[in-house]
Amino acid sequence: MGQQRSQSKDRLAFTRADRIGLGTLLILVNSVAIAAWVIGPVLAWVRREPIWTPFISEVKVPALDSAGVSYSAATYDVRVAQPTAGQHLALVGSGVLWVALLLVGSVIVARLMSSIGAGNAFERANVTRLRWLAGLLLVGTPVAHVVDLFARGALMGGADLGGLPPTASISLPWLPIVAGLIVALIAQAFVAGAALRDDVEGLV
């Protein structure tokens, strides 16, 4: 029974093919992010194109009110026809910040993957890497989110909103924050793993 179990293939094992797949995915995600968040806004700036930005406003639909149907704020795409250099810069800056976070996070994941693939999962460097990753998710993501909100807010300054009142909506990116806490927890598990590895090193 035990032999059968040890001989059976672990289908959940993170193999070399998985590592190559994840590495390729990271490269793709980073490339798309650079194109969408940095190159796109820079090209729009150079070509003097208008900027489209989401805008949330309360709506009143009497027909729905009378029918007793509930609805919430509506999201519009606002066209900022002639954005200023400052507005372009704010948008590009926000994109650069997101891309920087993504790149640093990807490099950390790639190094973790390489270390785990080499059989050194519990080396001390991985604890540091995981803590950096947790920090990026816990602190970096909300900061970039707030910077993005300010950049979008700056765009609204000169936009014609058709008399619609803007709705203030401040929300934190909870998913990355929770993910960051989980990564911090895993980092703590790696601290114990690294201590065990230190103990076992030199065991004959």
Added chain:
Amino acid sequence: MPVEEPHRIVCRLDELLEARGMTLAALADEVGVTVVNLSVLKNNRAKAVRFSTLTAICDVLECTVGDLLEVRPLRT
């Protein structure tokens, strides 16, 4: 990083092997431990030894644990 605890255990595997005209590789083969690991033990670089490894080495070399390991006296 835990503090490296110095120890005063000295392994006399070298002498035991020489007395029996045996090589480290042959011992490793009989004990079922890699030559690298036995070399670590022989050169006093091991931090810990499994009881199973000690038993196997003593069985093959027909010696006691005291013959294999000794505690170096404290320098005064």
